[in-house]
Every structure is written in structure tokens, then in C-alpha cells.
Amino acid sequence: MREQRMAVSVLALLTLAACGTDPGSGAGSGDGSGAVRDEVPVTGVHWNVSSLTVGGRTTEAPSAAHVAIDSTGKATGNLGCNRFTADVEVDGDTVTVGPGTTTEMGCEKDVQQFEKALGSAFSGKLEAAVAGSGDARTLTLTTARGDSIALTSEPPAPLTGTAWKVTGLASDGVATSLPAGTEDTAHLTFGEDGTVEGSLGCNSFHGKAEAAGSTLTFGPLSSTRKMCPGPRMKLERALLGVLEGSTTYTIGHRSLSLTAKSGAGLHASAPAARN
Missing domain, CATH: 2.40.128.270 (Lipocalin)
Structure with missing residues (x-):
């Protein structure tokens, strides 16, 4: 370009x-x-x-x-x-x-x-x-x-109460696209009570996610157990690799990035809030 x-x-x-x-x-x-x-x-x-x-x-x-x-x-x-x-x-x-x-x-x-x-x-x-x-x-x-x-x-989007749509993945800081055909399938919402719920691209999930400073600590997640087409299952496995244990997060206006200790990460966006 x-x-x-x-x-x-x-x-x-x-x-x-x-x-x-x-x-x-x-x-x-x-x-x-x-x-x-x-x-x-x-x-x-x-x-x-x-x-x-x-x-x-x-x-x-x-x-x-x-x-x-x-x-x-x-x-x-x-x-x-x-x-x-x-x-x-x-x-x-x-x-x-x-x-x-x-x-x-x-x-x-x-x-x-x-x-x-x-x-x-x-x-x-x-x-x-x-x-x-x-x-x-x-x-x-x-x-x-x-x-x-x-x-x-x-206004910037708050961490809690926002329906974050997963828009990309990351590995050791390098951004990658979602598997083909999985756009608009994965999302997550954090609650004020330290919970998280959403969709992994195939199965819905819920669990604990406590925020402290720039760290989000996830507890074990519970999810449904449907079988979906290959790309959706691939996305689900990738997201489960991010949403575990202690992760770092950053919010830039209406974008969210999560990075796990393994280097795996995800990028998500909030809905526009135009007047």
C-alpha cells in the first residue's frame, strides 16, 4: 500500500x-x-x-x-x-x-x-x-x-458490559486473521461481578474472569459441547488457549487485545457508539 x-x-x-x-x-x-x-x-x-x-x-x-x-x-x-x-x-x-x-x-x-x-x-x-x-x-x-x-x-468502551466481537488472533505479537468463514461468530462479555460469557465461535461458554490492573485472570470455563465445521472448531481451540489463567489486556478506544503467557492472543472490537 x-x-x-x-x-x-x-x-x-x-x-x-x-x-x-x-x-x-x-x-x-x-x-x-x-x-x-x-x-x-x-x-x-x-x-x-x-x-x-x-x-x-x-x-x-x-x-x-x-x-x-x-x-x-x-x-x-x-x-x-x-x-x-x-x-x-x-x-x-x-x-x-x-x-x-x-x-x-x-x-x-x-x-x-x-x-x-x-x-x-x-x-x-x-x-x-x-x-x-x-x-x-x-x-x-x-x-x-x-x-x-x-x-x-x-467515549471509549469499558471492559465490562461491552459485547466484544473477536476480530483476529495473535501469536507472539503477530496478528493473524480468523479462520475463513468464522467472522462474526465469536464474542465475549465481561460482567461487573467477575464473570465472562459468550461464544467461542461454535459453543457458548461462561466462567470467571477477574480484572486487576492490566491483568485478567480466567478460571475454568464451562461450555456447550456441539460439534461444528472444522474452521469453527479451529477458532474455538485457539480462543481456549487465550482464555485461561492470567492474561494481559489493553483497551484502545473501542478495541480490546488479550495476550496469554504462552504468547497466544486475540483482538476484539466493541460496537460503534455513534450519536
Whole structure:
């Protein structure tokens, strides 16, 4: 896959500014009127692109379109099909996005058109406005032409109570695909009471799984005993090799990775929580 340099003006969101009325509160510089603009932190937030408005016409974004900003000023995400990365700068409520990189995957025609329009809108200086609080925030980026990008914050998925769908396996840190024909068959849900239940791809199961720090400790699992086609049984055996004893786990927004002491692992994803 080739990467192409392009001026992706992707969501420049390190810290966005909102006007304050108390000159003694928050941080920021005065605007000459005695007011101080407080900085609104948006780093570490997963922003879904909701829609794009160009020339007065609003188009709903593909479900994959999103951006996340780290503390170093790097924006990463997805334009709808292709992934991107770009550097950003913020001055008050003005956001400037520098040149970045994007992948060049072939996508559906309508998604390609959206990506092209989004790439054009994410250029030059953008005016940023944030509304709401906590996990219910919206972000609007407006171009000098009056076009705008609407985004919503999406909270990370919690370990417990989330229906984690198994999307891949791993061995000594190397990711591998699920056996052919077993996609969407395996899932697991952790309970607040230290239990786990779900499907191994063929048989359903339940048992104990206690979380402490970054460790999940599984007790013996009980499962049904159906016989299934070869690929599903292969997946089941692989998962049983992960869901035993002490494992380490990491959560990255809405993705979960488990690694057993043997080096066997699994990757899972949570359902999207778009507004």
C-alpha cells in the first residue's frame, strides 16, 4: 500500500479555545476586551465525523470517518475509507492543519467522493467551536468559504458490559486473521461481578474472569459441547488457549487485545457508539 503526501487538513484539535468572562479564571491570552479565552482540551478524544456541508449541501459521513489527536500535535484517523496522519497547530479558536499522509486504498465511488470533499474542506485555517461536555461533545470546523465539518465525541468502551466481537488472533505479537468463514461468530462479555460469557465461535461458554490492573485472570470455563465445521472448531481451540489463567489486556478506544503467557492472543472490537 502506497502512501501519498497530501495537504490533509484533518481535524486540528489539540486544544480549542472558548471565550470566558472571568479574567481571573483559566489559561489563555486576553483579546483586548478584558476577557480571557479558556482553553478547552480535546486531546485523547475520539471524534467521529458526522457530516460535511459544502456549498450549502450536507452529506452524511461514512461510518469509518473519525480523528484522534495525541498530546504531541499529531492527528490520525480515517477519511471514510483511507487512513491519514497530519500535524496540527492551534491559535485560540483558529486551527491550521499542515501537510500529512494518507493511504491509497481503492474505495467505493461515493466514499471516494466524500473523501475528496473532506480533504478539500480540511485545508487552510479553520474556525473551531466546541459545545457540550463530557462524553456528549460536538465539534464544528468551519472553513473561510463557510463550509463546515460536524463531529461528535465517542467515549471509549469499558471492559465490562461491552459485547466484544473477536476480530483476529495473535501469536507472539503477530496478528493473524480468523479462520475463513468464522467472522462474526465469536464474542465475549465481561460482567461487573467477575464473570465472562459468550461464544467461542461454535459453543457458548461462561466462567470467571477477574480484572486487576492490566491483568485478567480466567478460571475454568464451562461450555456447550456441539460439534461444528472444522474452521469453527479451529477458532474455538485457539480462543481456549487465550482464555485461561492470567492474561494481559489493553483497551484502545473501542478495541480490546488479550495476550496469554504462552504468547497466544486475540483482538476484539466493541460496537460503534455513534450519536
